[in-house]
Amino acid sequence: MRNVSRKDLQKTARPAEPSGQGYKNGADAVVAALEKAGVDTVFAYPGGASMVLHQSLTRSRKIRTVLPRHEQGGAFMAEGYARASGRVGVCMATSGPGATNLVTGIADAYMDSVPLVAITGQVKREMIGRGAFQETDVFGLTLPIVKHSYLVISADDIPSIIQEAVLLAQTGRPGPVLLDIPKDVQQSSVHPQHSDRSFGGCKPVPRASDEELESLLVALESAERPLLYVGGGILSGEACQALRRFAEKTRVPVATTLMGIGCFPETHDLSLRWLGMHGTVYANYATDACDLLLAMGVRFDDRVTGNVEEFAKHAKIIHVDVDSSELNKNKRADLPILGDIRDALDRLNEMLETEGRPRKDHLAWHAQIAQWKSRYPYSYCRVPGAILPQQVVEETFRLTKGEAIITTGVGQHQMWAAQFYQFTRPRSFLSSSGLGTMGFGYPAALGAKVAFPDRQVIDIDGDGSFLMNIQELATAITEGIPAKAIILNNQHLGMVMQWEDRFFAGNRAHTFLGDPRNTERYYPSFKKICEGFDVPAEEVHHPEDLRPALERLLSAETPYVVDVHVPYTEHVLPMIPAGMTVRDVILGPLPDEADSTSAERQRASSPGQRPGLG
């Protein structure tokens, strides 16, 4: 995130200088302005209304154009790039179906506050509104899911609009910005206007007042059981270091949201890992028991709070956020503080240092938390002869030493990836958390790998999610992007199946994804599909084969897919059912319970169709 005051904006609001005789056309101006804004990669699928832009892209020496195999894949790649790097991700598509295929990606970026610039071609200006071939009002379609959008009606505005769009996407609370550019605007000549926008554009980033920060510290002084509840705002606000200093100085334990994973090292003794529906029992207990909740860069999402009335019921709540509309939205805060989080934390740290305030050790509180931690770790019961999905994630964690960037699809595997991989670095867990979009994982991994070619990037995916954007294997090969994928293949739409088991007496309602006429075999064959794409792949059925297969995956210098056949009978636990409270938590097996024979397991494996368990 960048701090931009309106003054700064005006100072820099000069459009990109035309080189020599000026731009050849509007499309050149788009590319030049993107270059000027520091964009180095565009994920773009061409079509009739955007081909002029692509012609210009071929002339760019600074921008790499990655060709996805579906516009939705392109949007997720741009998101993966942005989520991993913090820089703006750019995707592009043609009008009509190209644009509508971007919509899910734009909605996804909106929900998770990802800086995304989506550029769409549009039919010629004179054809707009006439039902022209491949015409869709994408400006209208995306209104409720963008931070801002533009229909560019004059090529002269292109330089200033692109500059503003990139800035908007990443300033304050980041989000997606859409640019719809008619084909004839791309083709027409450009005479850049000095924009005289005296209003609109980037609004100044708010700062917390000294009094508010002082009140926060005063509240902290009197608290016995304080807790930090921190989220994606810490990452987008680049406040990880500041958060760590603050937590260590004040000895306040830290629970993150799913979006906040990695903003505070999960191996740190103050870390409670993440809270919410499938979060750690101890983070949820701590939230329930705390008397001061310091909520920073979070939005009290229902998957975190459950029954929002009961959430942190005994706590005084102080909520710091850069977006005023988040304050008091889902949960009333006793002290809402509007401001940039990095700024607020830096100033808090400064106040703590210079004033040498007496520090509380909260010994009883930490002892209580330590007890919960040892009593309720994430756990599962091993099953002899079977590979459990949790084991696959644990093994991947061990082999990568927690250094990989992990992306996920959505469902059970997503939760297991978050539970059994411990994240120590920011921006290393990339997951569609708000919108919950299946098919996110592999394209996002490709985008992240483009941003960080030297880091190991692994998509831990489900069989259902992986199939939803499987065509991007072609992108991985043709563009030479060696992102890996591990499929936790249980032949089911696992999370929905879990809810069927819990709340619908195990009645399977179209959640079996295998071949209904032959449930013994695994269908489809990801290995054969990969073969068609020239992606090396292997299937793993036996526990002893897992580790070597993962080692081959990690050492491969090409894309690589390991399809692990796992039983479908596992449930993601612990679980606080939707809208309930921490008192309703369904626990996983406790450490002192015997392996493999818990009541939990017998229940889980009772009803439903039975594919081969591998």
Next chain:
Amino acid sequence: MEQANVPAKESEARMRHTISVLVANRFGVLTRIAGLFSGRGYNIDTLNVGPTHDEKVSRMTIVVKGDDKVLDQVTRQLNKLVDVIAVQDFREGEYIDRQLILVKVKSTERSRAELMQICDIFRAKIVNVEPEDLTIEITGDESKVEKFLYLMSTFGILDISRTGKIALPRQGE
């Protein structure tokens, strides 16, 4: 449109809000703003848009009934829009408001004199006269025009066209 967001029995308790929004005069602004209300199942009662003394800036005056908490949220969302310059949620007594109404009323030879008398009291203007009806122009704040319309209804209202409420704060900018 039904106001879907709130149970029916609460509807009486919901406050009427007059929200004034200064916006950049660009296309798409109206849809963006209207979308924030419609997306929450709220119906806008009246809406008025027009340029201010600065032609690049328009003022929208929106009258909407709704739950205070939800409208507070809408106001905050409005503030976030790039094209929005300022938002004010006016409270009772803090602002001056007017609306203009053209109303066509049945009139006969017998009733015309009485009609004219009422118009006189309300400083309304008769702007068109036909054998069977009159068209009257009236401006005023809400209570005045509502009272006037109530009186007119006894004669028989044939048609009405009204501007939305427009408002300015008494103090400040």
